[in-house]
Amino acid sequence: MKALTGAYAIAEAMRQIEPDVVAAYPITPQTPIVEQFAKFVANGVVRTKMIRVESEHSAMSACIGACAAGARAMTATSSAGLALMWEMLGVASGLRLPIVMAVANRALSAPINIHCDHSDSMGARDHGWIQIYSENAQEAYDNFIMAVKIAEHRDVMLPVMVMQDGFITSHGVQNVTLLEDNIVGDFVGSYEPPYTLLDTKNPVTFGSIQLQDFYFETKRQQEHAMETAKSVIKEVADEFWHVSKRRYGYFERYKLEDAEAVIVTMSSTAGTTKAVIDRMRARGKKVGLLKIRVFRPFPYKEIAAALKDTSYIGVLDRSMSYGAYPPLYTEIRNALYSLTSRPKVQSYVFGLGGREITENEIENVFNELLEGELTESMKYIGCRGEE
Amino acid sequence: MVNMIEIRFHGRGGQGAKSAAQLVAESALDDGKYIQAFPEYGPERSGAPMKTFVRISDTPIKTYQPVVNPNIVIVIDPTLLDSVDVTEGLGKDGILLVNTKYDAKSIKKKTKFGGKVYVVDATKIALETLKRNIPNIAMLGALIKITNIVDISKLKEKIKAMFLKKLGEELTKANIEALMRGYKEVRGE
Numbered sequence: 001m002k003a004l005t006g007a008y009a010i011a012e013a014m015r016q017i018e019p020d021v022v023a024a025y026p027i028t029p030q031t032p033i034v035e036q037f038a039k040f041v042a043n044g045v046v047r048t049k050m051i052r053v054e055s056e057h058s059a060m061s062a063c064i065g066a067c068a069a070g071a072r073a074m075t076a077t078s079s080a081g082l083a084l085m086w087e088m089l090g091v092a093s094g095l096r097l098p099i100v101m102a103v104a105n106r107a108l109s110a111p112i113n114i115h116c117d118h119s120d121s122m123g124a125r126d127h128g129w130i131q132i133y134s135e136n137a138q139e140a141y142d143n144f145i146m147a148v149k150i151a152e153h154r155d156v157m158l159p160v161m162v163m164q165d166g167f168i169t170s171h172g173v174q175n176v177t178l179l180e181d182n183i184v185g186d187f188v189g190s191y192e193p194p195y196t197l198l199d200t201k202n203p204v205t206f207g208s209i210q211l212q213d214f215y216f217e218t219k220r221q222q223e224h225a226m227e228t229a230k231s232v233i234k235e236v237a238d239e240f241w242h243v244s245k246r247r248y249g250y251f252e253r254y255k256l257e258d259a260e261a262v263i264v265t266m267s268s269t270a271g272t273t274k275a276v277i278d279r280m281r282a283r284g285k286k287v288g289l290l291k292i293r294v295f296r297p298f299p300y301k302e303i304a305a306a307l308k309d310t311s312y313i314g315v316l317d318r319s320m321s322y323g324a325y326p327p328l329y330t331e332i333r334n335a336l337y338s339l340t341s342r343p344k345v346q347s348y349v350f351g352l353g354g355r356e357i358t359e360n361e362i363e364n365v366f367n368e369l370l371e372g373e374l375t376e377s378m379k380y381i382g383c384r385g386e387e
Numbered sequence: 388m389v390n391m392i393e394i395r396f397h398g399r400g401g402q403g404a405k406s407a408a409q410l411v412a413e414s415a416l417d418d419g420k421y422i423q424a425f426p427e428y429g430p431e432r433s434g435a436p437m438k439t440f441v442r443i444s445d446t447p448i449k450t451y452q453p454v455v456n457p458n459i460v461i462v463i464d465p466t467l468l469d470s471v472d473v474t475e476g477l478g479k480d481g482i483l484l485v486n487t488k489y490d491a492k493s494i495k496k497k498t499k500f501g502g503k504v505y506v507v508d509a510t511k512i513a514l515e516t517l518k519r520n521i522p523n524i525a526m527l528g529a530l531i532k533i534t535n536i537v538d539i540s541k542l543k544e545k546i547k548a549m550f551l552k553k554l555g556e557e558l559t560k561a562n563i564e565a566l567m568r569g570y571k572e573v574r575g576e
Contacts, residue, residue, distance in 0.1 A: 003413040003422060115428060168451055172425035173409055175416060175447075268451040275450035354428070358452045 004176040006137035006169035010076065010102045010162075011036035013144040015046055016184035019100075020071035020191075023051035023062035027081040028114045029166040030104040034076055056081035060088035060099075067097040068206045070196030072148070074099065078166055079106035082120045086127075092159045093128025093222060095206055098151030098191075099159040101129075102144060104170040105267070105318075107353045115354020116166040118267070118319040122327045128222050130160040130229055131296040133266040135252075137174045140164040142246055143293075145179070148188045149236045155228045157194075165268040167354065183243050226297045233294055250299035252291040253306060255281060259288030261369035262307065262343075264332050265316035266292040269350070269357055273316075276362045287366045292328065300335040307336065312369040313345045316381070320349055325378065346374040350381035357381060391444040392536060393454040397473050398463035401433040403523030407463075408439045411527060414537040414545045415443045423448050436464075436471055443536060459534065462486060463509070463526055474500045484529055484573070486510060486522050491576030505533050507573040509565075516565040517558070524562045528569025539570060 004012070010033045014022065022041075024034040041050040049071075051062045056077050063073040077085065082103060092099050103121050107113040121131060130150060134140035140162065147160040164170055179187075195204045210218055230250075237248040254274050256262060263273050270291035280287050290306060307313060315333075317326035324330070329347040336342050348365060350357050361381050368374075380386045394411075398404030405426050412424035426439040440454040456476045462485040467473060474483060481502045485494050486509040495504045507529040509522035516525075524546070531539045543563055550559040 001416060003409070003416045003424070165451075167428040168425070171428060172423060172451075173412060174423055175421050271449045272451045278449070356453060358455065359450060 001175045001177050003173050004137055005032065005171050005173055006134075006140045006164045007032035007104065007171065008036055009137040009141040009176050009178075010144055010164075011040070012178055013141050013184070014074060015040045016179070016181050017072075017074075017145065017148055017188050018046045018185075019048055019074045021049050021051060021063065021066035021073040022075060023053055023059045023066070023073065024075045024077070025053050025056050025059045025081060027056070027078045029106055029170045030076045030078040030081065030102070032170065033102055033104070056084040057088060060085040060092065063099045064088060064092050064095065064097055067092075067099050068095065068197050070191075070193045070198055072152075072191040074101065076102035076104070078104045079108055079114075079120045082124060083108060086124070089124055089127040089129060089159075091207070094218070096157040096222075096225070097159060098157055100144065100147045100151055101159065101161045102140070103161050103163045104166040105163050106166040111353075113353040114166075116168055116318070117352045117354065118163070118317075119352075121161060121163050122319040122321075124161070125296055125327060128158065128226075129296065130158055130226070130233075130294075131163065132160065132294055133163045133292060134169065135267055135270050135291065137164070137169055137172070137176045138246075139293075140169060141176060141178065142240065142244065142248065145184055145187060146236050146240050146248070149239070150229060150232055152191055153229075153232045153236075154194060156225055156232050158222070158225050158229060163267065168268045179244060187239070187243055230297045230299065248293060250294040250302055251306070252289075252293060254289035254291065256288035256290060256306065256310075258286055259310055260286040261312045261314070261366050262288045262290055262310045263314050263316060263362070263365060264290045264292065264328065266295070266328065267318070269316060269318065272357065272359060273362050276359045276366065279359075280363065280366060285366065285370065287370070295328075295331075298331050298335075300331070300338075303332065303335040304338050307332075307343060308339050308341075310343050312372060312374060313343050314348055314365050314369050315345060316348045316350055316365070318349075318351045320352070344372070344374040347378045348381050349378055349383075355382050390446065391442055391448065392459070392534075393457045394441040394443075394459045394461065395454050395457040396439045396441070396461045396463060397467050397471055398437055398439070398523070399433075399467070400435045400437050402463050403521050404437065404439045404463050407523035407527050408441045410542070410545060410549070411530065411537060412441050412443065414542045417541060417545065418537060420444060421446060421448050427453060436467055457481065459484065459530070461526055461530060463522055465510075468494075468497060474498055477502065482533065484526065484533065486526055491574055495576055503575060505529065505573050505575040507569050509569055512565050512568045512572065516561045516568065525565045525569030528566040528571075529573035532570045532573050533575065539566075542566065
């Protein structure tokens with residue numbers, strides 16, 4: 001095991017994958033990822049072509065160009081950087097380019113803030129990218145390696161973003177077990193694109209105009225690819241288990257089986273929730289966690305099956321959808337609709353702009369749930385002016 | 388032994404609190420422990436008060452909340468005693484270690500802390516060994532002496548391995564001297 005930050009763990013994964021092209025622009029808290037990777041490039045550790053660009057819009061554009069030309073391309077970003085990529089995110093998924101991007105989650109402006117929440121990637125959730133969230137540095141590393149294989153699968157061909165909590169995970173030092181370089185190399189293999197711009201013997205068009213004639217069908221195919229991605233994500237996780245002995249699903253169940261009250265959340269807060277569950281279980285409280293790993297494609301059916309026997313659910317979102325329920329809550333409530341006997345669900349918003357969430361606050365949530373204090377309104381954890 | 392030790396460092400940006408935290412965490416990891424080392428995040432500003440945290444555990448660490456009830460508090464900059472509540476959340480069975488030229492009794496009086504107080508003049512040690520006011524390594528020596536959370540010889544090796552390439556032989560030697568002097572010169576009450 002090594003003592004690594006989440007950012008460094010991603011840089012190590014990138015070094016082991018050794019993509020053809022990395023195009024990136026620095027932004028806190030993602031910067032240490034590409035900073036460390038740029039060192040690997042400068043020291044000749046990898047043969048990757050590093051493209052330094054003047055903005056994230058250009059970073060994604062360069063990845064798109066490289067990937068269309070047949071290269072394995074990667075980047076990393078946060079917050080405003082991801083927002084500036086907006087236009088190009090849809091181009092990457094619409095052109096079915098398997099770009100892999102690391103995201104260190106950070107709040108969006110205004111007010112300006114460099115700390116963690118999930119507004120950046122949640123805002124990009126409808127842009128056709130597969131989204132995978134990581135609880136800690138180990139998961140960020142593992143998910144990033146798996147992302148390459150998922151993205152490039154011939155029946156998927158979609159870009160993937162792999163999230164970790166900005167600062168909390170990206171800058172916190174933790175135990176991380178890295179795989180051997182050759183194991184990662186063999187696992188991801190080489191990228192064999194079905195079509196490339198540079199294959200002059202088989203000329204193709206990328207980025208054609210499609211109006212009323214074909215646009216709809218192309219977009220429908222994207223949805224089909226997402227459906228296929230669901231099974232591919234599972235296959236890749238099984239293969240990854242063989243090389244790592246670390247098992248991953250669409251989500252993780254933590255002491256869920258007999259739980260009367262369940263918290264659904266994602267990323268580092270899931271870890272803190274586990275610590276709370278351990279201490280409450282020691283006092284005989286039946287509490288559990290469902291931690292979301294794959295947010296797009298969203299595993300509705302599997303989640304409904306996992307939560308059907310519980311009575312009370314609290315969904316903890318680290319972002320908002322102003323004027324509507326927050327993103328994770330919306331999906332969980334939607335997933336439960338197919339059940340004949342539905343658990344009650346309460347929405348909680350927490351941690352915007354890096355506001356700390358403590359074990360005691362999470363324990364209070366469990367106590368509210370166990371007492372059946374559930375409402376149709378959103379509740380806010382640790383926000384001044386509430387109650 | 389308690390399952391998990393939690394340490395909070397109080398320092399000012401540029402005094403090496405973050406590196407010290409990482410050093411002790413990495414040495415513990417080499418000992419087969421699970422660790423976390425993370426600063427209270429913010430843009431790093433030289434001279435501004437900052438906190439950094441370490442957890443060392445025999446089992447995987449799940450929580451990501453900041454350290455709120457530390458077992459050990461380390462104050463790298465003595466001027467912080469006037470502006471920051473350094474003993475916040477520190478229980479009576481906890482340990483307070485302060486870089487100061489005063490004795491433990493007067494720190495005890497100043498902080499009104501009822502538990503164990505240790506002092507070491509790490510600034511003096513740093514000025515004499517490193518010729519610069521970076522007291523972090525001397526503080527680590529003192530920490531190891533009073534808690535034994537990692538083996539002092541292992542920490543020495545770690546410092547050698549980490550510093551030799553970065554700082555060269557002379558400064559590495561000076562850092563090890565600072566470590567050992569902190570180890571020897573710490574006094575308690």
